[in-house]
Amino acid sequence: MDARQLKVEAARAALAYVGSGMRLGIGTGTTAEEFVRLLAEKVATGLDVVGVPTSERTAALCRELGVPLSTLEDTPELDLTVDGADEVDPDLTLIKGGGGALLREKIVAAASERMIVIADKSKLVETLGRFPLPIEVNKFGLRATEIAIGAAAATLGLSGPVTLRMTGGQPFVTDGGHFILDASFGRIPDTRALSNALFAIPGVVEHGLFIGLASTAIIAGGDGIETVHAA
Numbered sequence: 001m002d003a004r005q006l007k008v009e010a011a012r013a014a015l016a017y018v019g020s021g022m023r024l025g026i027g028t029g030t031t032a033e034e035f036v037r038l039l040a041e042k043v044a045t046g047l048d049v050v051g052v053p054t055s056e057r058t059a060a061l062c063r064e065l066g067v068p069l070s071t072l073e074d075t076p077e078l079d080l081t082v083d084g085a086d087e088v089d090p091d092l093t094l095i096k097g098g099g100g101a102l103l104r105e106k107i108v109a110a111a112s113e114r115m116i117v118i119a120d121k122s123k124l125v126e127t128l129g130r131f132p133l134p135i136e137v138n139k140f141g142l143r144a145t146e147i148a149i150g151a152a153a154a155t156l157g158l159s160g161p162v163t164l165r166m167t168g169g170q171p172f173v174t175d176g177g178h179f180i181l182d183a184s185f186g187r188i189p190d191t192r193a194l195s196n197a198l199f200a201i202p203g204v205v206e207h208g209l210f211i212g213l214a215s216t217a218i219i220a221g222g223d224g225i226e227t228v229h230a231a
């Protein structure tokens with residue numbers, strides 16, 4: 001099975017948790033897109049759900065495929081969010097934000113009773129940090145924020161390049177109008193400590209460590225689906 005098929009299988013397994021009447025948070029990224037496609041097929045045959053998208057990109061796909069949408073303003077409490085991840089550890093702490101949607105994704109996940117992460121097995125790691133940690137920052141004071149992030153990491157014994165995310169020769173701008181710094185600190189043994197240190201920096205809007213948000217992970221591998229529930 002190729003990587004795309006694994007994403008489809010994880011998305012299909014997540015669909016089993018979706019029932020009529022549900023208010024759904026809908027994630028961003030290539031895996032979440034497979035979920036949207038399968039969800040749209042169910043909607044076409046009568047499944048009655050309303051979705052709150054975590055990005056403009058996901059909203060556009062939902063509109064194209066006929067998945068009914070709401071906003072977090074109109075639907076501030078959600079039953080379930082289904083989203084992908086860049087890395088998943090055994091405690092279901094995640095790194096997210098490879099697609100730049102981490103801020104809305106975290107707001108939507110936090111407004112949901114339950115979050116299911118869908119991923120192929122390559123995303124499963126013992127310790128987070130192989131994937132650079134996306135940090136969403138205010139445009140104002142970018143360089144000062146970058147320096148402060150490096151200094152905060154150093155207090156925890158972490159170091160490595162902190163790079164401004166670019167696209168088409170320009171800085172990548174999030175749906176919220178911010179920049180993203182990708183921090184290659186390597187393995188992050190204490191995610192809570194790094195989260196606290198990053199939040200102490202005024203220019204940091206949000207970071208891609210999702211701690212205590214995912215309740216279930218559905219991991220698709222060549223040998224089948226593994227479902228992991230948070231302790």
Ligand SMILES: O=C[C@H](O)[C@H](O)[C@H](O)COP(=O)(O)O
Nearest residue numbers: 029030031097098099100101
């Ligand atoms: O900002 C993007 C999201 O956090 C994605 O869910 C994450 O990057 C995983 O994306 P993909 O399913 O494309 O690997």
